[in-house]
Amino acid sequence: MKELSKTYDHKRVEDKIYALWEKSGFFNPDNLPRNHKKPFTILMPPPNASNPLHAGNAVMIALEDIIIRYHRMKGEKTLWLPGEDHAGFETQVVYEKKLEKEGRARFQMTRQQFYEEVWRYTQENRAVVRNQIKKLGASCDWSRDTFTLDPAIVKTVYGTFKRMFDEGLIYRGERLVNYCTKHRTAFSELEIKHEERKDPLYYMKYGPITLATVRPETKFGDTAIAVHPKDKRYLQYIGKELEVETVLGKKKIKVIADESVDPEFGTGAVKVTPAHDFNDFETWQRHKQEIPGPIRVIAQDGKLTQVAGPYAGMKVLEARQKVAEDMQIKGLMEKIDQNYTHTVALCYKCNSVIEPMLMAQWFVRVEPLTKAATEAVKRKKIAIIPKNQEKIFSHWMKNIRDWNISRQNWWGIAIPAWQCNECFSWVTTEGKEPTQCSKCNSSNLTKDPDVFDTWFSSGQWPFATLGFPNGKDFKTFYPTSVLETGWDILFFWVARMIMLGLYCTGKVPFETVYLHGLVRDKDRQKMSKSKGNVVDPLGITEQYGTDALRMALTIGNMPGKDTILSEEKIRGYRNFVNKVWNVARFLLLNAQDYDRKTIPRLTTQDRKIQKEFSLVAKKTTSYIEKFRFSHAAETLYHYLWHTFADKILEESKAILQNPKRKTARQYVLLSIFKDIIKMLHPFIPFVTEEIYQQLPLKNKKETLMIEKWPV
Ligand SMILES: [Zn+2]
Ligand SMILES: [Zn+2]
Known part of the structure; x- marks a missing residue:
């Protein structure tokens, strides 16, 4: 007689089952039985190839595998395309830390040397990441696995850049960018964080006018004094040029009137430093005819430039103190308010204060793109779950500035642009080095040393991976069905995919965006290494099994909200997995002799049990269709444990001893349990497959993965 082992041993089962699935070939939609016709596609958001998976990646894999396995069992031609991200700046930071530990530094290496080392490093890590994804039970098609630096991806990205440049959607602009002087790169406005700080507010004298500033060290770049046009205190000076005393001697400076000046701030007069302040840059744009343009005071290494005279070469904070001191000595400082609170922008990686830096960069003119993207969401061509994110999306789309896609990194996709040293015009190509300037x-020619912002290339992921524009996959699987990711990258990534997808292909890249909750610890704290509260998903699967982890990641995870993961929670679902196993064991012991070819005569009681279950099955299915995975999993959990095991099996113990009722009851129990196993499969794929392989069922398929969904 066949018997299941007393306890479920995930360590013995998981690798064996995954190998069985891979061998079946059904991860690849081309190998699915022919009746799987309707395409269903998810592109896995590629995890970083520079780090092992974290709990956030595990949520994504658990939820996407639920969706994919469900649709595969519904008979669809299901593609889940995996990939790994070169993660430009992120990886560069990780690798630089590694170099630091080894007593080396990026700036001591050649660029090519650095690139080759990071390439090897990411390839090694890719293999680690792939194995971890497998450990989590992901039924994705490894034959289509893609790296974000694969030649086909780079080719698509270059094609898009060239087309956008030719159509005037990408332009070269000298603008202020958010710049980290430690990492020596620019950032988009999304990549900086803001913090309230208390800093001294300096009241400096410019001749008869006193003005307030937190940055006296940038005064060497002042090109005007601005006041509000209606401010009576300064009317007499507007339009006049003052000759004023400064720490570097006498200087001429003009007073201009601008509506943007707040008469309530400080003294109502402010200095205009277009090279080092975003507002001042805009003020200068409005007064170009009247005042000089930007004068660089701070260089890209964070030190003062030659225009600062004796202060040149000093770092910002040092210079600030020294300039303030010297002004006090010369009687040019009226007072210093030590309790001024304001918001400063910081590098999200190293917390350095962001310097607005004047640099020539490539910009995407976003307005035409955001218009189309907003329209697509408004017209319901794309649904965002949870729905309240749609409003946030539209609001953001209305307010973004042109997108700076140049990054001064070494690790990334090089920008295919060359500047002519004779006429200074730009030549762009689809990657090939040009031999001559197209104008003169x-x-x-000199190549632009910069690389693309990674979001520019990952924004093209949905069509680049599928062989746009002529590939068979592109024709079959695009637009994709669902984009599943954390709500925190709605703007970074999802918005860019919608914008670039619509621009390049004329179609939305996906029909539904599902934004899962971010993982927090049991005290609702964000997980971070420094807090020591990180739950390592792979360590947990070793101990409790992948199925338990997947249940813990699914239950309680509501779209757009944060979710809790703790060891207790995972242990709880390990008990559930054992419960499923024990039920299977009981049935195998008590129904093994069932061999009827036709349906036996059922009692009223039997039919009532069937009816009850069919309601549970319908409810669960409807939850999955509505992306309410937590509810679906909980419904099955409670039914299996509290109804099927606690009530029905208990009651059946006596019935199974009764020769008159035994066969009918065996039939009911087996058929319901078979359906439960199918419906639990997307959530806890390993234990259900192992049970399926062992149960004495008629017309079994090669694997549970391609069984038909019961509803
Ligand atoms: Zn930084
Ligand atoms: Zn030229």
Whole structure:
């Protein structure tokens, strides 16, 4: 007689089952039985190839595998395409830390040397990440696995850049960018964080006018004094040029009137420093005819430039103190308010204060793109779950500035642009090095040293991975069905995919966006290494099994909200997995002799049990269709444990001893349990497959993965 082992041993089962699935070939939609016709596609958001998976990646894999396995069992031609992200700046930071530990530094290496080392490093890590994804039970198609630096991806990205440049959607602009002087790169406005700080507010004298500033060290770049046009205190000076005393001697400076000046701030007069302040840059744009343009005071290494005279070479904070001191000595400082609170922008990686830096960069003119994207969401071509994120999305779309896609990194996709050294115009290509300037035919060209912002390339992921524009996969699987990711990257990534997808293909890249909750610890704290509260998903699966982890990641995870993961929770679902196993064991012991070819005569009681279950099955299915995975999993959990095991099996013990009722009851129990196993499969794939393989069922398929969904 066949018998299941006393306890479920995930360590013995999981690798064996995953190998069985891989061998079946059904992860690849091309190998599915022919009746799987309707395409269903999810592109896995590629995890970083520079780090092992974290709990956030595990949530994504658990939820996407639920969706994919469900649709596969519904008979669809299901593609889940995996990938790994080169993660430009993120990886560069990780690798630089590694170099630091080894007593080395990026700036001591050649760029090529650095690139080759990071390439090897990410390839090694890719293998680790892939194995971890497998450990989590992901039924994705490894034959289509893609790296974000694969030649086909880079080719698509270059094609898009060229087309956008030719159509005037990408332009070269000298603008202020958010710059980290430690990492020596620019950031988009999304990549900086803000913090309230208390800093001294300096009241500096410019001749007869006193003005307030937190940055006296940038005064060498002042090109005007601005006041509000209706401010009576300063009317007499507007339009006049003052000759004023400064720490570097006499200087001429003009007073201008601008509506943007707040008469309530400080003294109502402010300095205009277009090279180092976003507002001042805009003020200068409005007064270009009247005042000089930007004067660089701070260089990209964070030190003062030659225009600062004796202060040149000093770092910002040092210079600030020294300039303030010297002004006090010369009687140019009226007072210093030590309790001024304001918001400063910081690098999200290293907390350095962001310097607005004047740099020539590539910008995407976003307005035409955001218009189309907003329209697509408004017209319900794309649904965002939870729905309240749609409003946030539209609001953000209305307010973004042109997108700076240049990054001064070494690790990333090089920008295919060359500047002519004779006429200074730009030549862009689809990657090939040009031989001459398209304007003046000079062959004296210099390549742009910058790389793309990674979101520019990952924004093209949905069509680049599928072989846009002529590939078979692109024709079959695009637009994709669901984009599943954390709500925190709605703007970074999802918005860019919608914008670039619509621009390049004329179609939305996906029909539904599902934004899962972010993982927090049991005290609702964000997980971080420094807090020591990180739950390592792979460590947990070793101990409790993947199925238990997947249940813990699914139950309680509501779209757009944060979710809790703790060891206790995972242990709880390990008990559930054992419960499923024990039920299977009981049935195998008590129904093994069932061999009827036709349906036996059922009692009223038997039929009532069937009816009850069919309601549970319908409810569960409807939850999955509505992306309410937590509810679906909980419904099955409670039915299996509290109804099927606690009530029905208990009651059946006597019935199974009764020769008149035994066969009918065996039939009911087996058929319901078979359906439960199918419906639990997307949530806890390993234990259900192992049970399926062992149960004495008629017309079994090669694997549970391609069984038909019961509803
Ligand atoms: Zn930084
Ligand atoms: Zn030229």
